[in-house]
Amino acid sequence: MASAAISLSLPPIPSSSSSVKPKDSPFGHRRLFIAKNSPSRSLYSFSATKQISTSFRIKCSSAASSSSSSTLPSALLFDCDGVLVDTEKDGHRVSFNDTFDEKELGVTWDVELYGELLKIGGGKERMTAYFNKTGWPDKAPKSEEERKEFIASLHKRKTELFMALIENRLLPLRPGVAKLIDQALEKGVKVAVCSTSNEKAVSAVVSCLLGPERAEKIQIFAGDVVPRKKPDPAIYTLAANTLGVEPSSCVVVEDSAIGLAAAKAAGMTCIVTKSGYTADEDFLNADAVFDCIGDPPEERFDLAFCASLLEKQLNSTQRQGHMSRL
Structure with a gap:
């Protein structure tokens, strides 16, 4: 699946109402x-x-x-x-991609794309938003409830891979x-x-x-x-x-x-x-x-x-x- 930049619908972020000089x-x-x-x-x-x-x-x-x-x-x-x-680029992103590779999903999050996805808080929420926008992998289940379990299983494996990086003090x-x-x-x-x-x-x-x-x-x-x-x-x-x-x-x-x-x-x-x-x-x-x-x-x-x-x-x-x- 291509990793082209995407535009996601994100929750509004409050900003200061004060003018700044x-x-x-x-x-x-x-x-x-x-x-x-x-x-x-x-x-x-x-x-x-x-x-x-x-x-x-x-x-x-x-x-x-x-x-x-x-x-x-x-x-x-x-x-x-x-x-x-500073875990995101060389920690979480790598662990997500390794998980996608293990599951043969045909998905890769490059550095620029992952920067956009970080505007969504939470790894499970991040994957769900991405698949909802670009289309779910062929190996993903069809029902909403099963997809939640699918996302949870991906996130569990991603966490295991990330923890290995931390335990080996690579970050x-x-x-x-x-x-x-x-x-x-x-x-x-x-x-x-x-x-x-x-x-x-x-x-x-x-x-x-x-x-x-x-x-x-x-x-x-x-x-x-x-x-x-x-x-x-x-x-x-x-x-x-x-x-x-x-x-x-x-x-x-x-x-x-x-x-x-x-x-x-x-x-x-x-x-x-x-x-x-x-x-x-x-x-x-x-x-x-x-x-x-x-x-x-x-x-x-x-x-x-x-x-x-x-x-x-x-x-x-x-x-x-x-x-x-x-």
Whole structure:
């Protein structure tokens, strides 16, 4: 079956209603954007660089040092694919194709096509949308119920192949992930992973790449634990309720527009770390945008920066409440 680019009908992704105006930045070629009507929320947007500027480090350190322990996040919530590990192109896509080959379906998802399919949250949903659009393979059953079982069996095999890649450590953690998780756990901040991917696949990433000591302290919300996938906020709402924290006290690290939409719809602060497939997506509604988390000496942000974002949100809310009473 040909793998030509296709146009899929996708759920709408909420975007910011604020108009945005670029301002000159002290960081050379980088740009600082401040959203109108939201004086406390700034969007730091960075191109990929080998080393972040000294002036930015000073700015972040200054902002972070003014934050107190009371502004630390109650929970730090990570997406998995593209955030913990850049898994999509050389992990999930390869595993889907290997599954299609094993089943002799005559289907191949090339790099460009898979980038379009990623706009649909969830692997089973992704396959279903693709086959509905391009036609089901000859070996697929005809009834809707049997097709659900067929898709589930394909996804189960794909997950097994993906887990083998993770267990063999063929895909590394992204820079700064372990550092930020360690900072959060050391300060008593709850850590969870919230993903549309299969729970077994996410657990494999967490246990194999972060190690068992960290894994036992990280709660996982993944797969079909909620009926609606991102950009629906259900996964983040469930995480906040289960962890017993207020959504407004959570900081989410995402890499995609649908993940950002889910986090903001849940009422959470969201930092985007762009990944290979998401570099050109619209992140104007994010609270901050970076190319990665980063490890020293090329660190982009840390837990103190997350706290500074929450403090800004708190101050903004207090100002708005004060103005409404005038």
